[in-house]
Amino acid sequence: MRTAIVAGILVLGLAAAARAGNGIGGFTYDISVPVGETGEFTRGTSFRGLGVEARWFRGEHTAVGFTWHWNVFHEQLDGTWQVKNGDVTGHQFHRVYSSPVLLTYYYQWGDARYGKGTMYYVGLGAGAYWIEKRLEFGTGVYQTTNWHIGLCPEVGLYHGLSFGAYLNLGVKYNHAFKSGDNTSHSYPSLCLGIAWVR
Template sequence: MKRITLLAILLSGFAVVSNAQTSYWTISWPVSVGMGATNDYISATSFRGIGISGRSFLTDNLSIGGEGSWEVFNEIKRDLPPRSLDLGNGVYSNISGTEYRYLNTLPLFVNAHYYLGSNGSIRPFAGLGIGTVYVDQRTDIGLLSFQNNNWRFGLQPEIGVFIPFGLSPSGVNLSARYRYGTKASDADAISMFSFTIGLGIMN
């Protein structure tokens, strides 16, 4: 029920944007690196992902909207200590070998942003997204695969700037953001820092 409610809120945010007199749409490419336990699991930088957002201006400097994105992390880990394997009925064993680790994240946020400057000029902004993050984490060792996937509550503070192409409503969108997804019952919290570059249209 919570996932349905959050998705409904997100879709409502996009509906507000589509009917707004002044809106800001972006499509972006994120470059992300894990932090904390996420970095312990996969330290490699992610260069695979995409993000789409839509925002509606309530005033000249304040917008609300929605955002969805997708990031993919992967890394090969070698020379690791053996890990314990529960075989059931109180029987345990150890397994070791090269580990192939994968992490997919799919955040869905409603957000609010505050902008400096005026329409048609360079516009720095800061904002906060609140919503949910779907996390799919998998580790392959030989023929064995350990997988965990779930939805978590998420937060995403962000700073950025929109740089228009001259007098055109389109321009470059640059941003830096930190994302946090809460700990699940059987999985660590997710945290990462991302730098994004993309195309924006403000009209």
């Protein structure tokens, strides 16, 4: 089910990007570092992340759009883990699955038309983060799944490539606020992608 939802969003994103007039859209590969309460639960850099991004130019220096990303954090631990009124010992997997769907606003400058030049941007995303936090041991799972409100400032650039596409290099700081019984989550991401202008 989750895969179907993700694939559906991907297809919709592709379709939107393909039909967008006077805009830019593409994919990114994300490398993320969990910090804050996310980093306390699962440490280590995540190399499992990807995203779909599209934006439409709304003036000489501004654009609006959307992003969808999928980031996976996981860590294998051994030892004893303290729980309320007890302890659990064994191999454990700490995992966090994060899927932000954000509306974005950008200020951009430079020139990256027709596969040439470089365009720089700063932006802010706001929207919803679907986050699943799992502690797995043996056949047992403690799991919380929530929608969080979140913000994501970012900076980056598009650089024209020779074959008509654009290299996208961006740095984001994802922050999802606490929701229900799930903690807040934070992780900066380095996003490397390819994009096309229409």
